[in-house]
Amino acid sequence: MNIIYTSDKVAVAEVLAKRKVFIKPKLYEMLNMFGKNVDTVNGEEWSRHRKITAPCFNERVSSFVWDESVRQSQAMFSQWLAQPGGKVSRMVDDARIVALHVLYAAGFGVQHDFSGGARVSAPGYKLSHRDTLMTMLNNFIATMIVAPQEAIFDKIVMILSPRMKSVLLAIQEFRRYTDEAIASERKLLAEDRGDQRHNLMSTLIRTSDQAKADGAQSALSLTDDEIKGNIFIFNVAGHDTTANTLAYAFALLAINADIQKWVTDEIDEVLEGDESSVYEDAYPRLKRVMAVMYETLRLFGPVPQIPRRPVTPNVPLTITRPNAWTSMEFSSSTTTLLIPANTLVNLNIHAMHTTPSTYTSPKVWNPKRWITSTSPTGQSASSDRSTLQNEKLLHMEQGFAPWASGPRICPGMKFAQVEFTAVLSTVLKRARIAPSVKGGEDGSGMTAKTEVEALLQDSHHIGATVSMKRPEDLWLKVVER
Numbered sequence: 466m467n468i469i470y471t472s473d474k475v476a477v478a479e480v481l482a483k484r485k486v487f488i489k490p491k492l493y494e495m496l497n498m499f500g501k502n503v504d505t506v507n508g509e510e511w512s513r514h515r516k517i518t519a520p521c522f523n524e525r526v527s528s529f530v531w532d533e534s535v536r537q538s539q540a541m542f543s544q545w546l547a548q549p550g551g552k553v554s555r556m557v558d559d560a561r562i563v564a565l566h567v568l569y570a571a572g573f574g575v576q577h578d579f580s581g582g583a584r585v586s587a588p589g590y591k592l593s594h595r596d597t598l599m600t601m602l603n604n605f606i607a608t609m610i611v612a613p614q615e616a617i618f619d620k621i622v623m624i625l626s627p628r629m630k631s632v633l634l635a636i637q638e639f640r641r642y643t644d645e646a647i648a649s650e651r652k653l654l655a656e657d658r659g660d661q662r663h664n665l666m667s668t669l670i671r672t673s674d675q676a677k678a679d680g681a682q683s684a685l686s687l688t689d690d691e692i693k694g695n696i697f698i699f700n701v702a703g704h705d706t707t708a709n710t711l712a713y714a715f716a717l718l719a720i721n722a723d724i725q726k727w728v729t730d731e732i733d734e735v736l737e738g739d740e741s742s743v744y745e746d747a748y749p750r751l752k753r754v755m756a757v758m759y760e761t762l763r764l765f766g767p768v769p770q771i772p773r774r775p776v777t778p779n780v781p782l783t784i785t786r787p788n789a790w791t792s793m794e795f796s797s798s799t800t801t802l803l804i805p806a807n808t809l810v811n812l813n814i815h816a817m818h819t820t821p822s823t824y825t826s827p828k829v830w831n832p833k834r835w836i837t838s839t840s841p842t843g844q845s846a847s848s849d850r851s852t853l854q855n856e857k858l859l860h861m862e863q864g865f866a867p868w869a870s871g872p873r874i875c876p877g878m879k880f881a882q883v884e885f886t887a888v889l890s891t892v893l894k895r896a897r898i899a900p901s902v903k904g905g906e907d908g909s910g911m912t913a914k915t916e917v918e919a920l921l922q923d924s925h926h927i928g929a930t931v932s933m934k935r936p937e938d939l940w941l942k943v944v945e946r
Contacts, residue, residue, distance in 0.1 A: 467808040469782075472816035474823060474864040475799055476784040480773050480810055481871035484511075486780055487773040490809060496701075498612030499640065500694025503876065504702065515876070517672050517687055518695055521665040522876055526571055527883045531744035533570040534887035537563045540579035542892050545943040552901050553943055557712040557936035560888075564708035565595055567884050572665040572699060573646055592638045600635035602705055605929050607632045643693050665699060699877065705930050706767040707881045711888055712936070713765045714757055716921055717830050719898045719941050720914045724832055728753050729897075729946075732890045734853055744883070751886050752858040756835035758885045759858075762867035764830055765921075767930035769815035771869060778806035814866055823864040835859045894946075901940040917941070 471477065480487045485508070493505040503514035541563055545553045553559075562579060570576045586593045592600070601608040611618050611632050618625065618633050625633065650666050654674070673686040687695070718725040731753040736742050782802045804810065819827040824834070839855045868875035875881075892898075900913035916938075923934045933939060 467805060468811055469802075469804065469808060470811045470813055471784065472813040472820060473785050474817055474820075476782055477812045477814070477817055477866060478863045478870060479783050480812060481771075481866065481869055481873065484872045486776060487810060488776055490772050490774040492772065495609040496698065497694060498609060498636075499643070499697040500688070500690030500692070502691065502694035502698040504698045505694075511873075513685065514687070514691070514695065516685060517669060518665075519876055520672070521572075521668045522880055526664070527748075527879055528744045530567060530571045530880055530883045531748060531887045533567050533576070534563070534884045535891050537566050537579050538888040538891040542895060542943070544580065545896075546945060548943075551943040551945075552940055554937065554940050556715055556939060556941055557708075557933065560711040560715070561599070561705065561708040562595065563888060564704050564711070564884065565598070568700065568703045569594075570664075571880070572696075572703065574650075574664040574667060575646075587642070590638055590641070592635060594639075594642050597635040597639040597642065598700055598704060600631055601639065602701065602929050603927070604628065604632045604635075608636060612636050639697075640693075643696055646696075647689065647692060666696065669695060701929055702875065703877050703880060705932075707884055709767055709930055709932055710758060710761055710765070710881075711885060712933070712939070713921065714761045714885070714889060715892075715898055715941060716900075716917055716939060717761060718757070718893075719900045720917050721830065722899075724757070724830075725893070725898065727833065728757055728889075729893050731853055732894050734850060736890065736894050744887075747890070748883060748886055750853075751890055752853075752856055753832065753836060754886045754889050755858055755882065756832040757889065758882065759835045759865070759867075760830055760832040763818045763824075763865065764828075765924060765931060766814060766818065766867040768867075769813070769926060769931055771812040771814055771866075773810045773812065775804050775808065775810065779803045782810070812866075817864060817866070820864075897944045897946055899942045899944065901942040903938050903940055913940075913942075 488507040489505065496502070496505050501510070501514075503511065503518050506514055541559050544559075545551065566577045566579065586596075607629060611629065615633070615636060618629070619637075622630060622633060646666060647670065650670050651674075654667070654671060669687060669692050673688075673692065718728070731751065735747055735750045780803070782804055783799050784802055786798060786800050817823070821827055835858060837857050837859055838852065839857075868878040868881075900910070900917040902913045902916055917940075920933055920935060920939050924931055925934050927934065
């Protein structure tokens with residue numbers, strides 16, 4: 466097989482815009498371990514999944530995501546302050562708990578307390594829901610091997626290695642958690658107590674079951690396996706990705722005190738001391754917080770590459786000419802490649818996000834690049850109300866695709882943005898975050914900063930997402946403002 470790798474923003478935008486020409490390749494089918502889902506299917510099948518899953522992500526859900534994110538992050542912050550010297554070593558894991566609890570509440574209608582909830586195994590289970598997910602994510606290749614052949618592996622469990630046994634157990638228990646959640650939701654709907662529930666689970670079940678009852682099974686319904694498949698993919702896509710982005714953002718803000726001050730100026734102005742601010746009022750105004758998310762995703766996006774397959778040979782692909790911006794020889798800045806048969810196109814998103822032709826100082830983490838302002842030059846203070854009101858968040862049509870783009874852009878993008886903004890603003894409203902050295906020992910500020918920088922650079926594509934290789938070594942100091 467041939468593979469074309471490109472980080473060209475023109476080519477990336479075109480491939481992602483043409484979902485019927487450049488489809489998801491067969492390797493995505495490995496994510497069908499619990500059933501087909503909106504992330505793995507193509508064509509009309511994708512349209513069916515999209516129609517049923519899209520209504521799950523509406524403004525009512527966004528408002529609930531905001532409230533639950535604030536509740537979870539307030540509890541997380543209180544726990545951080547209770548640590549000796551405010552030195553926190555579980556920030557990555559805590560971010561995962563927050564993300565998982567928010568997903569539980571908005572996705573499945575089940576609220577948990579930060580200190581318990583998904584950390585604790587349910588009666589009759591050996592693993593907590595969190596541990597089933599983390600085991601599968603941290604052993605993603607093994608999970609893709611075991612899940613389709615679960616019955617066979619169960620018969621030979623006695624001769625499996627400890628790692629494979631843990632993967633098998635995680636798959637079995639995740640399936641039980643999901644089956645019980647579906648059964649519980651159906652029971653509520655049958656008792657006419659689920660009509661007012663608007664979480665992901667209830668929407669999937671209500672829409673599918675109603676379509677079956679109306680005889681429109683082929684048009685709008687999902688099978689139970691497809692419901693489970695979508696629940697699995699939203700667990701994966703809506704949990705670890707957002708959690709990692711939050712963890713990276715906290716660490717980056719800790720070693721960039723000037724940017725942290727710049728962000729807290731906006732938070733203080735927008736929230737104005739009201740920790741329970743309303744989503745509709747606060748979220749649209751927290752542009753600098755969103756800029757932090759954008760810039761963190763630019764350098765530490767969870768998915769560094771996106772593969773696609775042309776449906777036919779000799780599909781044309783528009784691409785920027787080499788040296789097009791420095792040479793006056795050509796009248797057009799682009800040219801066309803014909804993609805031969807048996808060829809995949811691999812979009813290198815991370816390389817696109819770090820190219821000097823699109824970003825000034827591309828390796829420097831600078832959220833300010835995402836903010837433009839119409840304020841008169843020489844405005845006195847960065848926190849001045851008029852300055853903040855005149856700022857706008859930059860949206861790039863090309864060159865930035867952490868959630869992909871085009872028709873198949875991540876349906877949970879707004880969900881993730883609202884959650885990130887709520888958590889970061891809630892914590893920074895009350896705290897200042899600084900780097901610390903491993904073990905929480907006292908050390909110079911420069912030593913602590915160097916340690917955190919090294920941890921961030923030691924990131925790899927681990928399991929399903931880009932993650933810190935040694936998250937347990939990340940120590941930060943949280944000081945109440």
